[in-house]
Amino acid sequence: MLDYFCGSGTTAxxxxxxxxxxxxxxxxxxxxxLAKENLNFEYLFGGDVDLRVGDARNxxxxxxxxxxxxCxxxxxxxxxxYTFDNEHDLSHLDTENFLNEIKKVADESYRVLKDEKFCAILIGDMRKNKLVVPLGFWTIDKYLQAGFKIKEIIIKRQHNCKTTGFWYNNSIKYNFLLLAHEYLVVFQKTDRSDSFDEEKNIADLSYSVIDDIYFESTSVWISNxxxxxxxxxxNLVKRYSKNFCIYNINNDITANLVVYLLDNKFEEFINDIQKANNNRIVAILCNDNRLDNGLVRSESIFVEQKLRNNEYLKIKEIIILALNTINETNITxxxxxNHKYLLIYQKVK
Ligand SMILES: C[S@@+](CC[C@H](N)C(=O)[O-])C[C@H]1O[C@@H](n2cnc3c(N)ncnc32)[C@H](O)[C@@H]1O
Known part of the structure; x- marks a missing residue:
């Protein structure tokens, strides 16, 4: 087992x-x-440990x-x-350079891993000027470019995120959500395909707007x-605007808040939304889909990839809808x- 950002040795x-x-x-x-100190406890252990100073890119x-x-x-x-002046410490880099260097780490990961085996990476997003910086998705992209496929996306919730007082008030005042999740992505080195062409139509869309709903202040919204x-x-209506529409129902883009449940008409939707007025909020509901071959195809990563360089839409939030489902007893x-995503964009031009 390998951890190339070993730190104080939790994995060890x-x-x-x-x-x-x-x-x-x-x-x-x-x-x-520190990792050596942390490993210094009595335990009947028959394995080998190799701890060394080194660079994950090589x-x-x-x-x-x-x-x-x-892992x-x-x-x-x-x-x-993590260090004061070590020029090889990736934490000193800005986002663009960090991603270039993490690609080298991803390439090395792919090389050293055995076929069909797994590489698990924990990564989160950042916030800049009240907008989310989707560092998690961008890092996932680099591992995909290295050749990996996605086996699982596990949402790690941050339970110590305060949702009352100062942060709660600021989240309302400045209209941003507190980042309360990270992605634990399990990649697989496999030749199996992750392409996905399932027909997807949103039939019988039904919903009702609840006025006295609990106002969410973090990036994870839990529901049944x-x-x-x-x-x-x-919650979208409460946070962004009462003047809203669901694009899937009548292709309307005139409201202040346009909600779109991702379906087969994504390209049409993007063409339409570019004609909408400025400052519209666009919320896109996406799923992670399990393919028959066991891999995961993430619609949210697909959508963010498509819109990353779109000059009209800027990503504002990545919201996780965490669904309480009945606990499955059989382990498969x-x-x-049991999660979905709401990607929130702002129309800027
Ligand atoms: C998020 S921490 C890892 C925490 C770790 N799981 C633990 O148990 O403490 C990231 C680590 O990456 C290290 N790091 C930064 N740049 C690196 C590089 N180029 N190669 C290897 N490690 C690096 C930092 O020194 C830091 O210890």
Whole structure:
């Protein structure tokens, strides 16, 4: 097992407890010392541990197709600096340079991993000038470009996010959501295809707007699977505008808030919405779809890729709709997908 952003060794400790061979590297010598200290506990362990100072972009000490599992938590671009002046520390880079360098890490990951094995990466988004910076999706893209396919997207919720007081009030006053989730993405090195061409029509769309709904202040909105659409639309209306329409019903784009449930008419929708007036809020509901071959095809990543360089639409929020579903007792090879996404864009031209 490999963690190339090993830090203080959380993965290393779990490997010891699970009797797995572990290779951990980090650019920071002090982190490696700390990881060694953290591993210094009594436990009947029969595996090998290799901890070393190194750069995740260069894994030349590892042979091709030699690793069974990668599990790592990258240093987010520019959020927390892990070292003071180490020029190889990726946390010193701005977003664009960070993504260029993370692509090198993704390429090395693909090279050293055995065929059909998994690489799990924990990554989140950032906020700049009240707009979300979708660093998570952009990092996922780099791993996809390296050749990986998506096996799972697990939403990690931040439970310590305060939703009252100062932040609650500011989230309303300045109209932004507190980031309360990260993505734990499990990639697979496989030749199986992740293409998806299922016909998707939104039939019998029904919803009702609830006036006295709980006002959400974070990026994760929790509902029952039976009423998530009512709750989501009611919250969008409460936050953005009472003057709203659902594009799927009559292709209307004239309201202040346009809600679109992603279907086969995405290209038409984009053409239409470019004609809408400025400052419209556009909310696109997307799913992660499980393919028959077990891989995941994420509509939200597809939509964000398509709109990334769109001069009319700027991404404002990535909202996770977390659905309470009945707990499945039987453990299957695939996780039960119990989230959807609302991608919020603002029309800027
Ligand atoms: C989010 S932390 C990892 C936390 C870790 N899971 C733990 O248990 O402490 C990211 C780590 O990446 C390291 N890092 C930054 N740039 C690196 C690079 N080019 N190669 C390897 N490690 C790097 C930082 O020193 C930091 O320890």
């Amino acid at each position: 400790v779990e490997c010891k407890l699970l009797n797995r061979n572990f290779i951990g590297i980090d650019i920071n010598e002090k982190a490696i010392e 894994l030349s000490f590892l042979e091709d197709s030699s690793v069974d599992l990668i 790592s938590h990258p240093p987010y671009s520019n959020i927390i600096n 699977s039976s009423n998530y659409l009512d709750n989501a639309i009611s 090879e695939n996780l039960n997908i």
